Amino acid sequence: MVKVAVVGATGYAGEELLKILANHKKAEVTSVSAKIDQPQKISAIFPYLSGKIDLLCSEPDFDKIVCGCDLAFLALPHRVSMQIAPLFLKAEKKVIDLSADYRLKDKNTYEKWYGIQHSSPNYLDQSVYGLPEVYKDRIKEATLIANPGCFPTGVILGCLPLLVKHIADNQSIIADSKTGLSGAGREKEAVLIPKLKDNFMAYKINMHQHAPEIDQELTEISGKETVIIFVPHLIPIQRGILSTIYIRLNEQMGEQEIHKIYQQYYMDKPFVKILPLGESPQLKDVTQGNYCHIGLKLDQKKNMAIIVTAIDNLVKGASGQAVQNMNIMYGFEETEGLL
Template identity: 45%
Template structure:
């Protein structure tokens, strides 16, 4: 199957290129870049020299529709809302890695994303691509709103307990930390080496654009409005996200009961790994892979449960989950093209 990537010069786009190069059923035949069309891909990313010598294409909806079965959109937020409808109207299936179609309420976009929303019909039609939770909907979808990186780790860590009713949803505190690649490739003072090296910074307290995305899904799963306390931190590493989540249990539970619940909930989902009691995951253990690893600390003294979830932000938090969704949409083996071991150390 022929696929294209729009926005191929960002970190999400180049990770799609890396993973698609090994996919058994999908062939990447076009990489589109508005800002650098006409350049050789290897000129933008020298590590691809001698491997992928193709030229970056300009956006042409008719050509994309004629030559491709599916298009990944890895463009910045605010771009996909105008491009994706053009492709869908031409019968092309799409997977959008930006946040343009994640939120159902169009009124939230000016507040949280600082741009106008997509057409409301497209917001309502978009299938949220959290692969392990919405597999059946993804299989039937025309286009996917790929989840954000922080929401992926947070939601996979919380949904089983919330769905079972074991936690009080009004007590959720999420302490999240990300590597610098989560900010994208565009240069900025906040991600300058001198600003991030040997430094730990909190940012967007109570104002991160992923807050309404997380609350939307948790409220849907819990069938009641859920509000979260969400703090984000930038740590001096390239890749990785760790979400440490604190919540009050509705009643006392043994740690093994919680672990058993997660094993049962994620049975048959190859990319979620549950740690045994007393063992907690680290970001290095999922580096470069599509895994989400989850561990628990059950504080019997306070009745509070601590959940730790880690992912690679540009794989399971972006490109890897997008490819996982493509696999589901085509009824392929869900792990196709994603059977790579974490890079360690």
């Protein structure tokens, strides 16, 4: 049994982690904490955990938490995680950080996009970007996982096979993503609900902080500088991200041929499903699960592949992927607790 601490347990991602861990056969939750005024049983906050996880949720007492766990999930806002992760790492405990604090390898890029100084940049080299469909071998050896962002997960998985095969024109990728409200975290939901009544909007057009993360990873994967145009949208639903990605191809190919490339690339990846040609992913098929569904279409005249991906931002885009990473780190079945 691996003993795990969940820090930030009352947030959206923390709650989703607890839901998954409550049914995980090889992990035991040993502490739950958050920025909370009155300590309360976590099963009083999330009653469906009753009888499964009944620990007291209180402000973190890190001396105690660190001693009692092998691994910590940090489901905390960025800038908070980078102060807390070192406490676990110095005690030789593993960390899976769901925030953005260790995803960008370049400290200056982080500071530019997040507008704050990085307080523990010495760990950036050591962190492994936790996208199992790319970095499974590195994840096995990792002590610090930078769990990918929700938008980057859907966009990168959509581009991956074409970039690995060097068929994509790296300078002309456009990703148009639509997300539900929970992507912004529990605190911001109340502000967003009235704005989204009968409404739908783009935001941070080509200025979203997940853009440099996507660029970094697509560049790493393809070995060639890749810069995408990324436009997120908010839609009036609770959870899920649907991304439509336009990729110009370097060579003429048929739709069947591209479809085969995707099928082959994801053949042994348990959480990515390539839909049959002619079918398009739908959020309702992926919400509450750790799957990414991918559909594709080729515009032969323009030599442009149009890829559509769907994920649940809180599961494959956050907590499900975090547990998938834990499973790989400890040599468990990759799907344990997630099917």
